[in-house]
Amino acid sequence: MAVHDSGLDSKAWLAAIVESSDDAIISKDLDGNITSWNLGAERIFGYTAHEIVGHHILELFPPDRIAEEDYIMDSIRKGERIKQFDTVRRCKDGRLIHVSLTISPIRNQDNVIVGVSKIARDITELKLSQETQSLLMRELNHRSKNLLAVADAIVRQTARSTPPKDFVDRISHRLHALSINQDLMIEHNWRGADILHIIQWQLASAIDNYASRVELEGAPCLVTPRVAQALGLAIYELATNALKFGALSSRDGKVHIQWGISAGSDGRRFKLTWHESGGPPAVPPKKKGFGSAIIESMIARSVLGTATVTYAPTGLIWELTAPETGLTQASGDVI
Secondary structure (H helix, E strand, O other): OOOOOOOOOHHHHHHHHHHHOOOEEEEEEOOOEEEEEOHHHHHHHOOOHHHHOOOEHHHHOOHHHOHHHHHHHHHHHOOOOEEEEEEEEEOOOOOEEEEEEEEEEEEOOOOOEEEEEEEEEEOHHHHHHHHHHHHHHHHHHHHHHHHHHHHHHHHHHHHHHOOHHHHHHHHHHHHHHHHHHHHHHHHOOOOOEEHHHHHHHHHHHHOOOHHHOEEEEEOOOEEOHHHHHHHHHHHHHHHHHHHHOOHHHOOOOEEEEEEEEEEEOOEEEEEEEEEEEOOOOOOOOOOOOHHHHHHHHHHHHHHOOEEEEEEEOOEEEEEEEEEOHHHHOOOOOOO
């Protein structure tokens, strides 16, 4: 090996390279005893050379990985090199880390194998990143299937109760309401959404300048993605119904939406009320369609509670009640 202008001979040069490497470079004899240990090994595993040299390599092995040593030594005795062997090793503090190993036989001047050289690279962050990506892909697949199931239910059930001339518009509007929910979930990294934001986003999509006609009253309350999805669709149906037939079809009509959680003898319970006033008397529909299913049965299932509609002379009143846990725990499919 040629060395230029370094002031070091070849052995010293190689030693300097080994010591400065970020990877762990370790050697052991054929009995498995560690014979050398660089600074990279100290950084990765936590042991100093003084603490570990002379000890058996199995001190770095978790109990369920000890059998790997037989495979490694069998390969080495055959003169084989093992490249990119990914496994798990144990640090001085007990932590388990993912490592990628390159293992080679060490030969003496007579070409006899006298030891083993190991280069270990810490790939823990890479593994965690890969696992996170895999988890996200599975979650995305699950959410996509759920979204398609909801969209399919919207199409099928709307078709059953909608005249052909209104079918395309109703489907379009309901799918738009669904897409708004998805945007809101993405904005909150799929952790859920606050009820105030769910209501505001759906009202804004259905009612121009809704703030002058709709009063919102309630404390912050974070709900799961499934509940957010169902509640968003319910609010959209109530808003469009109020515009067509209810309080908001009249110039002086108003809507008051109130929600909150209170303690009772049966535990903490959530209640949300949609109260219309100043418009025409509320009249029950002659035939219940998908909109009625959304504001009655679907949302009730999502929160493990009940939803009631009162067709009062002063305007429609919709009440949703549920245990607090129904808002914060998974409760099955939305539809």
